[in-house]
Structures are given as structure tokens and as C-alpha cells.
Amino acid sequence: MAISVNTVYQRVLGVLNKEQRGYVTAQEFNLFANQAQQDLFEQYFYDINQFGRVPGNSTEYSDMVTLLNEKINIFETIDAPTRVGNYFIAPSNLYRLGSIVYKNTTTNSFGVASTEQIEAERINANEFLYINSSPLTKPTNTRPVFISNTSGIKVYANSEVTDVALVDYQYIKKPATVNWAYQIVFNEPLYDASNSVDFELHPADEADLVIKILELAGILIKDLNLYQVMNQEEQETIQQEKA
Structure with a gap:
């Protein structure tokens, strides 16, 4: 094309x-x-x-x-981030972020594993303090959230996500x-x-x-x-x- x-x-x-x-x-x-x-x-x-x-x-x-x-x-694409320090870093060709996806893998009673891709909700750092303090609102593997700042992003599910294999960026890339x-x-x-x-x-x-x-x-x-x-x-x- x-x-x-x-x-x-x-x-x-x-x-x-x-x-x-x-x-x-x-x-x-x-x-x-x-x-x-x-x-x-x-x-x-x-x-x-x-x-x-x-x-x-x-x-x-x-x-x-x-x-x-x-x-x-x-220009819509999906790619994994890189990890620098305590943050996920966006792909270098990112123009506009669409969503952050967390890959939640579960195993049923028959021992069969399946992975569900769940869009993480964007929140700010101040909101995270309140959300994480309550069992009813704190992030889980089925209700992930992410925080973004100039250093990169942090993703939270049952705990903070640090494995790049569990996170994808869905975004609009810059033209080559x-x-x-x-x-x-x-x-x-x-x-x-x-x-x-x-x-x-x-x-x-x-x-x-x-x-x-x-x-x-x-x-x-x-x-x-x-x-x-x-x-x-x-x-x-x-x-x-x-x-």
C-alpha cells in the first residue's frame, strides 16, 4: 500500500x-x-x-x-516496551498512544493455560495512592492500571508489573x-x-x-x-x- x-x-x-x-x-x-x-x-x-x-x-x-x-x-501497531530502571519505555517510533495492554494468563482446572489481553486504565499518581489503599479498588490482574510520567510508565496488576513480556503498547507510529x-x-x-x-x-x-x-x-x-x-x-x- x-x-x-x-x-x-x-x-x-x-x-x-x-x-x-x-x-x-x-x-x-x-x-x-x-x-x-x-x-x-x-x-x-x-x-x-x-x-x-x-x-x-x-x-x-x-x-x-x-x-x-x-x-x-x-500506522496503528502493537509492540512491546523496553525496560529502563523502574519504568517501561515506549517504542521509539511512537507518535500517539492508544492503550496499554496487560497480558493476564490463567490456568483452568484441567491445567490448560489461556491469556487474556486487558486494557489498563490510565490514572495519575495521586489517584493511585487512594485506589491502592482499598481492596475494592486496588489494581488486580483483571483490572490493571498504569501511571505515566516523563520517565516512562508503570503498570500495576496484582502487583507492579516489571516483565516486558506482559505488556504491550497499542499506538499510532510515526511514518518511517x-x-x-x-x-x-x-x-x-x-x-x-x-x-x-x-x-x-x-x-x-x-x-x-x-x-x-x-x-x-x-x-x-x-x-x-x-x-x-x-x-x-x-x-x-x-x-x-x-x-
């Missing part, structure tokens, strides 16, 4: 060449590509708040909330860093697919990526006209999606 980094780069170069607006090197493209991907990625969350306030269209495929959720779902890799052949950069990294955005965003990168390229080559044209096209695309 990824968008080919080579396809986007060639389209960017094609427009610049056709309009005789200059050239963007691979290094410059990679810089712009990652900025464009990040901008569009963050726009998902802004837009879903905007579109979520109005009713969807009768046709599911034209419902922007559905499409935005589909785009965001690409895009890279148009190349080898120099006859003094020219030749695309190296094996070392390149594609865009992780939804295929529907390919045109927006090209426009956004051209907009950034317009700034680089100091072509105000190109920047204004690309910015206008981007705004028109956004308005069409919101119509």
Missing part, C-alpha cells in the same frame, strides 16, 4: 523540467519528502476532528471520516523516514530500490505529496510563482475533499 518514493521523485522532476523551474537533488528531495509526509500525516488528525463534526455522506466511499480512519489505520537511495553510474545518480524507503502514506495522498514537495522546492529555487501555483493547487485539493 506504500507510495513509491521513486515515482514521486520522478513526477517532481518531470514538473520542474517541463516548466523549466530548476532541479532538485536527491538530498534535497529526501528532505522535502519527509517534511511533506509529516505534514500530511499530521493533517490526518486535524481533519478527522473537523470532519467528525459533520454528518457523513450517504455513500460510504465519499465519507471522509471513513477515508481518514483508513489512512490512520496504516523516506529515502530515495541511489548509486552513481557514469556521474549520474541511479535509483537504488534495495536501499530506498517508500512513503507509508495512503495511496490517495500521492498527488498531495507531489504538490507539497513541489511547493517546498519552489521555496528552494526561489521561484515564487511555482510556490504560489503549488500552494493554490494544494488549497483547492483540500477544499474539494471537504466539500
Whole structure:
């Protein structure tokens, strides 16, 4: 479902060449590509708040909330944390936390073990003092809680959980860093697919990526006209999606 980094780069170069607006090197493209991907990625969350306030269209495929959720779902993932000192530390590619899951394993009377994944409730440190003081509210293996601060998180079930194998982060990850890799052949950069990294955005965003990168390229080559044209096209695309 990824968008080919080579396809986007060639389209960017094609427009610049056709309009005789200059050239963007691979290094410059990679810089712009990652900025464009990040901008569009963050726009998902802004837009879903905007579109979520109005009713969807009768046709599911034209419902922007559905499409935005589909785009965001690409980045939903589950991963185990690491343990540093007394805290669980989030995966390095975490963008937005969804939930903390505790894996509760029990054994029935026949000796068969089963594991249930239970979402831990988030509480603050002050609440924990009160919750933990009462047998009716204190955390258990079936009612886990977690506390988060700048050092990481702590998870409590029947007791404090310290085994990383018992905890999962469900979260939205950051997009991978895009890279148009190349080898120099006859003094020219030749695309190296094996070392390149594609865009992780939804295929529907390919045109927006090209426009956004051209907009950034317009700034680089100091072509105000190109920047204004690309910015206008981007705004028109956004308005069409919101119509």
C-alpha cells in the first residue's frame, strides 16, 4: 500500500523540467519528502476532528471520516516496551498512544493455560495512592492500571508489573523516514530500490505529496510563482475533499 518514493521523485522532476523551474537533488528531495509526509500525516488528525463534526455522506466511499480512519489505520501497531530502571519505555517510533495492554494468563482446572489481553486504565499518581489503599479498588490482574510520567510508565496488576513480556503498547507510529537511495553510474545518480524507503502514506495522498514537495522546492529555487501555483493547487485539493 506504500507510495513509491521513486515515482514521486520522478513526477517532481518531470514538473520542474517541463516548466523549466530548476532541479532538485536527491538530498534535497529526501528532505522535502519527509517534511511533506509529516505534514500530511499530521493533517490526518486535524481533519478527522473537523470532519467528525459533520454528518457523513450517504455513500460510504465519499465519507471522509471513513477515508481518514483508513489512512490512520496504516500506522496503528502493537509492540512491546523496553525496560529502563523502574519504568517501561515506549517504542521509539511512537507518535500517539492508544492503550496499554496487560497480558493476564490463567490456568483452568484441567491445567490448560489461556491469556487474556486487558486494557489498563490510565490514572495519575495521586489517584493511585487512594485506589491502592482499598481492596475494592486496588489494581488486580483483571483490572490493571498504569501511571505515566516523563520517565516512562508503570503498570500495576496484582502487583507492579516489571516483565516486558506482559505488556504491550497499542499506538499510532510515526511514518518511517523516506529515502530515495541511489548509486552513481557514469556521474549520474541511479535509483537504488534495495536501499530506498517508500512513503507509508495512503495511496490517495500521492498527488498531495507531489504538490507539497513541489511547493517546498519552489521555496528552494526561489521561484515564487511555482510556490504560489503549488500552494493554490494544494488549497483547492483540500477544499474539494471537504466539500
